[in-house]
Amino acid sequence: MRKTSTTPVAPRLRIAEPMPLKRLQTAHRITSAAQRLAVEKGYDDFTLDELAERAGVSRRTLFNYFDGKLEATIGGGPQLRQADIDTFLAGGPTGEFIDDVATLVLAILRVSADVETTREDWRTMRRCFELNPKLMIAAHEIFAGFVEGVQELVEQRSGIPAGDPESRLLVALFGAVFDVSMAEFSTGDDDRDLAGVFLDNLAVARRIFN
Template identity: 30%
Template sequence: MSESATTSRVERRMRKTAANLTAVSRRLTAERGLAGFTIEEVCSAVDVSRRTFFNYFASKEDAVIGVNPDDEYRLFAEKFLARGAGEWPQVLNDLIDLAIQHIESDEMDPREHSDLMVALEREPRLLARFIGLSRDRDRQLRGLIVERQGVDGDDPRAAAIVSIVGSLMKSTADTFVDPANDQDFAVILSSSLDAMRLVLAVPTP
């Protein structure tokens, strides 16, 4: 087996372990609140050691939110920048395409997203942290767009794309967790993007 194949297998296993720790942490927080369970309970449910937990997350709060920014951000940034500067609609296309790749690789579960929303409502400090992280990600994304397109940092087109992506992801998540929904996240996201394009194609009066 090649070194790259071995590395990919290890990376997949690590992503799966992190995802399982987050899923259990979200479920327990939604059910009991942060103070209602221990890290040992999470580890037992995922069948890993306490030491393994701290290899991935610094706290229960980090596990609930799914904080693992460095590696994921670097990988995303490399893929996004590698596509090169282009027309502005293509920037949006690439962002949605990369989001779908990430979602499909993680096999997103509607229950997990619902648990996160309940956990955020139950724990104000988690909500505040989540909002702060979302703002940080928006700033990072805007910076990547500016870098890729070679425009000024205050270019309104970069800000507009960040806003569009955020709105699309939120509306897609709301539809995804609806009990009546039977579509994958990626399908809903693609459909939402198509609808947005249709609306924006209408000439300005």
């Protein structure tokens, strides 16, 4: 990769803010309940009152966590901690560019590590989006913005010109590996977590391109 750039970039990323564990758990419970209802009844056919009852919270509490039904069902979306971004831009954590991009991708999972997300949760989320195109489109828009932000980080660290095909392809390849890994994890039954599946598939991809 090219020499590291010192040009500042304002990445289009959602930065994870410190949050009490109880609040994280409640937000996760609301989103899980919304996704289950969307699978069972369809996104357009469940009410906020039903969601509040399923999640075990009041209707008022729903709006303390999410702006509305759509955000509650999609969830917070991918986020990164500022410390992980700073480490990556400083040339870490390993100094090996591809390994550090992989670590940055895995940092997305660490953001929600305090709240247990089961294999069944991942299955429900994927099924929810598959059955409800409106949610799929909204989630894709959020993810696309996040990917653009990661691409900006890659360009800033590597010195690749903004919008260069090299950075787009690199981030797209990592995204493809992650998507395949998420599908494999949600349908599998072995004892690997999602991070383990991702690293295994990344190793396969590296062997292919080497």
